[in-house]
Amino acid sequence: MPLPKDNMLFGFEPKLTQEQRTYVDSIFDNQLTIVNARSGTGKTTLAVACARIIGKPLVYIFAPVEENRMGFRPGGQSEKEREYLQPLKDALLEINENPSQSIYDEDNPEAMKSGKHWVYPRSHIFARGTNIKDSTVIISESQNFTKGELRKVLTRIHDSCTVILEGHVAQCDLAEPATSGFKPYIEHFRPKKYAQVCELNWNFRGSLANDADEIE
Numbered sequence: 001m002p003l004p005k006d007n008m009l010f011g012f013e014p015k016l017t018q019e020q021r022t023y024v025d026s027i028f029d030n031q032l033t034i035v036n037a038r039s040g041t042g043k044t045t046l047a048v049a050c051a052r053i054i055g056k057p058l059v060y061i062f063a064p065v066e067e068n069r070m071g072f073r074p075g076g077q078s079e080k081e082r083e084y085l086q087p088l089k090d091a092l093l094e095i096n097e098n099p100s101q102s103i104y105d106e107d108n109p110e111a112m113k114s115g116k117h118w119v120y121p122r123s124h125i126f127a128r129g130t131n132i133k134d135s136t137v138i139i140s141e142s143q144n145f146t147k148g149e150l151r152k153v154l155t156r157i158h159d160s161c162t163v164i165l166e167g168h169v170a171q172c173d174l175a176e177p178a179t180s181g182f183k184p185y186i187e188h189f190r191p192k193k194y195a196q197v198c199e200l201n202w203n204f205r206g207s208l209a210n211d212a213d214e215i216e
Contacts, residue, residue, distance in 0.1 A: 009024065009046075009049055009050075009053070010049050010052075010094070010095040010096065012042075012045075012046065012049060017202060019041075019198070019199065019200050019201065019202070020041075020042060020046060020200060022198055023035055023037075023043070023046060023198040023200060024046055024050060026196040026198055027046075027047065027050040027054075027162065027164060028050065028054075029196075030194055030195055030196045031159065031161070031162060031163065031194040031195070032163045032165065032189060032192070032194055032195040032196075033163070033164050033165070033195070033196055033198060034165045034166075034185070034186055034189060034190075034195065034196070034197045034198070035047075035164065035165070035166045035167075035197075035198045035199070035200060036167065036168060036169055036182075036186060036197070036198070036199050036200075037166060037167075037168055037198075037199065037200035037201075038168055038170075038171075038200065038201055038202075038203055038213055039168070039171065039203060039205075039209070039213070040203035040204055040205040040209055041200035041201065041202060041203055041204065042200065042204060043166045043200055044087045044088065044090075044091045044138070044140065044166065045090070045091040045094045045095070047091070047138050047164045047166060048088065048091035048092060048094075048095060048138070049091075049094075049095050050136075050164075051136040051138065051162075051164075052095055052097070052118075054136050054162055056134055056135050056136050056161075056162070057118055057119075057120060057134070057135045057136070058118060058119045058120065058135065058136050058137075058138065059120050059121075059122065059132055059135045059136070059137045059138070060085075060088050060119060060120070060121040060122075060138050060140060061121075061122055061123070061124055061137065061138065061139045061140065061153055062084045062085075062121070062123055062124075062139075062140045062141060063123065063124055063140075063141060063142075063144040063145045063149060064084055064123050064125070084121075084123070085099075085103070085121055087140065088103070088119065088121060088140070089103070092119070101114055101116045101117065102116065102117055102118055102119050103117060103119045103120075103121060104117040104119065104120045104121070105117075120135075124145065124149050124152060124153050128152070130156055131156060131158065132156050132157045132158065132161060133158045133160050133161065134158075134160045134161065135160075135161050135162075136161065136162045136163075136164070137157055137161050137162070137163045137164070138164045138166065139153060139154075139163070139164070139165045139166065140166060140167075141166070141167055141171075141173075142165050142166060142167035142181075142182045142185075143167035143168055143169060143171055143172040143173075143174075143180050143182040143183075144167070144172060144173050144174055144180070145180070145181050145182065146174070146179045146180065146181050147179070147180075147181030147184055147185070148181070149181065150165075150181040150182070150185055151181070154185075165182075165185065165189075167182045169182060169183050169186075
């Protein structure tokens with residue numbers, strides 16, 4: 001069930017900077033929001049908060065940089081992906097959601113019995129052959145997707161979805177940063193009527209974190 005938009009965004013609304021307000025408004029007003037945001041700017045927390053208010057299932061897609069090793073690691077899909085979900089878990093806690101109940105986890109039968117899960121994490125590796133409908137989709141750390149990987153995910157998303165493509169062009173972990181598809185897709189979608197490109201620049205962790213981000 002969607003939550004009322006006038007719930008003050010779980011208490012964040014009065015504290016939003018103008019950049020953050022533009023970002024939040026875009027998520028509610030556009031099919032696609034692309035946010036080029038530094039670490040610590042609240043991009044994931046605000047995206048998850050908006051997803052909870054929208055009320056559709058949340059599909060959280062991430063890119064494991066060690067893709068070639070993931071398929072050979074022991075355990076099921078949930079176990080293999082768990083280490084990449086900390087930003088999602090932190091965001092859920094910020095809006096008073098219990099990650100162990102909210103996140104679909106095939107290895108947690110008690111949570112599955114409760115029926116409270118509404119968040120479905122998956123790496124792009126497991127997205128092949130899927131259709132994503134009637135969902136809010138967060139594509140996390142998009143600077144770590146190649147152009148082909150982003151194409152693979154985006155071409156599986158129906159118009160019934162709200163999409164947040166988040167990342168930062170200066171924080172690419174790919175062995176060859178030039179292969180990142182994030183910046184090309186920013187420019188590709190910038191003129192589209194259903195899309196908006198936003199930027200977040202202030203790291204709320206404090207002055208040290210902001211100063212550290214200024215070095216080239």
